[in-house]
Amino acid sequence: MKIDYDKIYISASQARENAYAPYSRFSVGAAVLLRDGRIVAGANVENASYPLAICAERAALTAAYGAGARKEDIAAIGVVGATDLPISPCGACRQVIAELMDADAEVILYNLKKEKKIFRVKDLLPYPFEAGVLSDER
């Protein structure tokens, strides 16, 4: 499908406004583009117990799955943060992205200057830990 990078940026930026980040004061927004054109967005949601923070990427992807989408339905995810270079997703989110999105789906990283870097899922997390190995242990 033809990906509208401006539309994803706008959705992710709007979601970013909903971030609950009183501890880090670092707001992030993410927008999952479904192949039928719908967008499911999310933002980071923090907690006084700091490690319980949910990143924007996982908020958006779990919302998309909770609404019934599966990896074959997802074309791309866009992420935006107030970074100098386009934002870089954390390792935990890369692992979740690798499981919940197709290896060839796009991950579009933005900053507020609307600069972007575009990756395929498989390039953002090479050699991922995957479900297929779970039966290997003897």
Ligand code: THU
């Ligand atoms: N964060 C995200 O939501 N996505 C990223 O790609 C990087 C970091 C959040 C987690 C935490 O709430 C805040 O940004 C600071 O780490």
